[in-house]
Amino acid sequence: ERESLNEYFGKPTVTKSGIVKKVYGNIGKAEDAQNVVQNGGEGIGLFRTEFLFMDREHQPTEDEQFEAYSTVAKAMDNKEVIIRTLDIGGDKAIDYLSIEKEDNPFLGYRAIRYCLGNKELYKTQLRAILRAAQFGNIKIMLPLVTTVDEVKQAKVLIKECCDELENEGLRYRNVPVGVMIETPSAALISDLLAKEAEFFSIGTNDLTGYTMAVDRGNANVSYLYDVFQPAVLRAIKMTIKNAKAAGIQVGMCGEAAADERLIPMLIDWGLDEFSVTPSSILQTRKSICLND
Ligand code: PEP
Numbered sequence: 671e672r673e674s675l676n677e678y679f680g681k682p683t684v685t686k687s688g689i690v691k692k693v694y695g696n697i698g699k700a701e702d703a704q705n706v707v708q709n710g711g712e713g714i715g716l717f718r719t720e721f722l723f724m725d726r727e728h729q730p731t732e733d734e735q736f737e738a739y740s741t742v743a744k745a746m747d748n749k750e751v752i753i754r755t756l757d758i759g760g761d762k763a764i765d766y767l768s769i770e771k772e773d774n775p776f777l778g779y780r781a782i783r784y785c786l787g788n789k790e791l792y793k794t795q796l797r798a799i800l801r802a803a804q805f806g807n808i809k810i811m812l813p814l815v816t817t818v819d820e821v822k823q824a825k826v827l828i829k830e831c832c833d834e835l836e837n838e839g840l841r842y843r844n845v846p847v848g849v850m851i852e853t854p855s856a857a858l859i860s861d862l863l864a865k866e867a868e869f870f871s872i873g874t875n876d877l878t879g880y881t882m883a884v885d886r887g888n889a890n891v892s893y894l895y896d897v898f899q900p901a902v903l904r905a906i907k908m909t910i911k912n913a914k915a916a917g918i919q920v921g922m923c924g925e926a927a928a929d930e931r932l933i934p935m936l937i938d939w940g941l942d943e944f945s946v947t948p949s950s951i952l953q954t955r956k957s958i959c960l961n962d
């Protein structure tokens with residue numbers, strides 16, 4: 671299996687009709703960047719930073735985060751590294767952050783909502799990312815966005831962090847800010863979000879669940895958790911169309927980006943970047959190369 675895939679290692683990702691795509695890897699730990707390189711990834715399309723915050727007693731310091739983000743930036747040698755800011759809440763609990771128990775955690779105080787409400791915590795992460803950006807091609811991505819205002823607020827905080835770092839004489843680099851499209855709200859206003867975002871990445875794991883109003887862990891309704899449901903396909907198509915109209919890059923970092931049945935549609939609609947689990951990178955490139 672790996673034999674026949676090896677010919678796709680180090681090869682550009684080009685469809686039969688000659689359109690150049692990118693296959694990136696998803697990671698959860700800084701060390702995983704090596705995995706992406708070894709599997710022929712052209713970048714990192716999703717660094718799930720919550721894993722830096724999980725399974726420990728205290729929140730990671732700015733320097734600890736700086737170290738992790740720098741390691742990834744350097745490992746990727748100027749290839750694109752998309753760092754998603756803290757996506758906690760929902761199913762991802764963190765004891766020391768003492769998030770109140772909620773009746774509906776998936777509809778609650780999580781991800782960018784929590785971060786915008788806890789600015790010191792958020793700024794610590796943003797500063798670490800901006801400082802690490804001097805070592806590579808880092809971009810910031812915002813999770814679970816539902817409004818334009820959330821993006822504006824995050825950008826104000828990033829600007830504040832840049833100003834602070836400047837005043838402190840610390841080295842940093844300002845970076846592009848992108849938005850995850852993983853809620854029906856974000857897909858529906860993707861034309862408006864495209865005015866504030868420098869790129870999109872479609873998170874089909876959450877987008878499918880929220881669009882279909884289904885908990886995939888519930889066996890009675892899990893049959894509805896299906897990216898091929900017309901409502902989910904429409905949300906994806908609309909998002910890509912609005913990104914194209916605004917001239918911004920649009921990728922996908924949910925599991926569906928590696929789905930051979932979906933890839934032809936994603937190519938047809940114009941998706942630019944496919945970010946998948948590192949072990950699926952070569953297979954995904956092969957699928958793209960064998961399609962028009
Ligand atoms: C997604 O929702 O598709 C996604 C990539 O984010 P996560 O799986 O980390 O929620």
Ligand code: MG
Pocket residue numbers: 852873875876
């Ligand atoms: Mg998600």
